[in-house]
Amino acid sequence: MKTLNNHLILYDAECPMCRLYTQTFIKSGMLESSGRAAYQHLPENLCPLVDRQRAVNEIALVNTATGEVTYGVSSLFKVIGNSVRFLKPLFENGAFLWLMSKVYAFISYNRRVIVPGSQKDVFGIQPTFRLSYRLLYLAFTWMVVGGLLTAYAHLLAGIVPAGNAYREYLICGGQILFQAVVISWVAPARRWDYLGNMMTISFAGALLLGPVLILAHWVQLPAIVCTIYFMAVAGLMLLEHIRRSRLLALGWALTISWVVYRLLVLLFIFLIR
Numbered sequence: 001m002k003t004l005n006n007h008l009i010l011y012d013a014e015c016p017m018c019r020l021y022t023q024t025f026i027k028s029g030m031l032e033s034s035g036r037a038a039y040q041h042l043p044e045n046l047c048p049l050v051d052r053q054r055a056v057n058e059i060a061l062v063n064t065a066t067g068e069v070t071y072g073v074s075s076l077f078k079v080i081g082n083s084v085r086f087l088k089p090l091f092e093n094g095a096f097l098w099l100m101s102k103v104y105a106f107i108s109y110n111r112r113v114i115v116p117g118s119q120k121d122v123f124g125i126q127p128t129f130r131l132s133y134r135l136l137y138l139a140f141t142w143m144v145v146g147g148l149l150t151a152y153a154h155l156l157a158g159i160v161p162a163g164n165a166y167r168e169y170l171i172c173g174g175q176i177l178f179q180a181v182v183i184s185w186v187a188p189a190r191r192w193d194y195l196g197n198m199m200t201i202s203f204a205g206a207l208l209l210g211p212v213l214i215l216a217h218w219v220q221l222p223a224i225v226c227t228i229y230f231m232a233v234a235g236l237m238l239l240e241h242i243r244r245s246r247l248l249a250l251g252w253a254l255t256i257s258w259v260v261y262r263l264l265v266l267l268f269i270f271l272i273r
Helices: 016-027 052-057 073-083 085-091 094-108 131-156 167-186 188-208 210-216 223-247 253-271
Strands: 007-011 036-038 060-063 069-071
Touching: 007 016, 007 073, 016 036, 060 073, 069 073, 073 085, 073 094, 085 094, 094 131, 131 167, 131 188, 131 210, 131 223, 167 188, 167 253, 188 210, 188 223, 188 253, 210 223, 223 253
Parallel strands: 007 036
Antiparallel strands: 007 060, 060 069
């Protein structure tokens, strides 16, 4: 790997995902060993040209020789393009850069609900909250989760009553609305943080069903095996819900309502079969 010298990337120390990929840049040799720093620990006078709020929203890359600063996907492409030269023309393409900037913003503005960090020692400047990107994240995860659950429901035939093509979408969407009401009553200030975390849990759980869905294309799996696996995934989701609720200091109310909703849905499914 060709190293990008005389550059410093400023990452979010409160974001586990940011710590991971910037550390990967260092370990792979894309950046010097001293080429990353947490913006939370950066002295005010070290990089006077850095827009500190923008650096919180979009990862900043500082040229320590010239003082030039790039942000967001341009920072990532500059690091990667320097090492993987054949990708550089693609990274300089205007249409591709625009598209990836939107993907980057989608991830960046939702990063705290995708991989949450500790709420202790929170830095004064926080990522700008963009409701449009949070709503887009909720819609995206809802569609993916609904689609995967619809596909998986066929593997439970004989144990769980089959439903129409829209049942899983309605269940998932209903969960968002149900929990939105509860969080608005318990802790309205954390509404969008909680809903984002909840849908990340659902999204991760749906992805865990993927291997069984793929295997089912090649092997005839008994419905009981698929049901047991589904229950195991649901158990992991419950544990993760408890963990994230603790990180958000929300107590047990949201976890209880999360479980109650699922039990009510299950009861309803069996009653109307």
